[in-house]
Amino acid sequence: MRRWWPLALLLLALLALQAKFWWGDGGLREARALEARVEDQRRENARLQQRNDALSAEVEDLKSGEAAVEDRARSELGMVKPGEVFYRVVEPDAGPAASGDAAERDP
Template sequence: MKPLRVLLLLLALLLGLLQYKLWFGNGGQREVEAMRARVAGQEAENLKLQQRNEALKAEVENLKSGEAAVEERARSELGMVKPGETFYRVIEDGKAPPAAPAPVPPQ
């Protein structure tokens, strides 16, 4: 009867060791959950980047296919105007530019 108890004790210790490794050891449940969270975060970031890439691709196609997009970009980013047009710049910061000093009348 004594060898049976020793065998049961060894099996219980082995089971305890395996359970410890499963829950707390290298590659255990905690690491698996942490890795799942990292994967979910990376998938969300990938989705945002994919949407950004699609928007950029659409913008490139628009610039390649039409003159209106190129013209609009040249006007807004480079400040270009067509011949015969007058360019006006509107300043919206609320500060008026300093006025030129009034000419002094001759004495």
């Protein structure tokens, strides 16, 4: 009768450890959730690294070349060189605001 007590005690300890492994804090479920979070963070880091690389290349272009500065001044600020003529093309179907402007000009 005394021989089965140590075996039963070891079996009970094994079951308790298995339960903690599968369902307890820091168990398998939590480890899988953490692995998913790590993978999401790696993807986000890769996306941000690409963005940083593009911004670094743009900064380098702006530091090294006048062409990039000139292109930016033309596109964002509407600047022109001396002697150039700037043309603005206005579409005739610009909407109700354009028809109101035309009515004010033609009395």
